[in-house]
Amino acid sequence: MENIFRKRYGFILPACIFSITLCFSRCDKVDAPLLYQYPPADTVWYNESSEDFPNPERGFYTYSETSADDYTPLDVNELKQQRELQQASDGNYKIYSTLTFRYF
Numbered sequence: 001m002e003n004i005f006r007k008r009y010g011f012i013l014p015a016c017i018f019s020i021t022l023c024f025s026r027c028d029k030v031d032a033p034l035l036y037q038y039p040p041a042d043t044v045w046y047n048e049s050s051e052d053f054p055n056p057e058r059g060f061y062t063y064s065e066t067s068a069d070d071y072t073p074l075d076v077n078e079l080k081q082q083r084e085l086q087q088a089s090d091g092n093y094k095i096y097s098t099l100t101f102r103y104f
Contacts, residue, residue: 052096054083059098066104074100 062082066072082097 052085052094054096054098056098060088060095061099061101062097064100064102066102068104074102 064074079100082100085094085096087093088095
């Protein structure tokens, strides 16, 4: 009975030992993972200025309102005019309006 077992399954133990040996013998061949390196930064210097300039991220907006019953499309020339330096409503200063708030 023991000989039959060895004949049928005797190759499993040597195959496992061979596979494990092969696996561990190749561990030194694996490259170490690359560590993330930040790209070199360019230094940007800005000169101080008191100049007013349009800022679309944090700028002033112009209010506009329309409804579905009485829809009025935006006028291209009016939008271009709003981007020019203009007197702020209820203020004693001038602004560049870079955004339009459209209420429906």
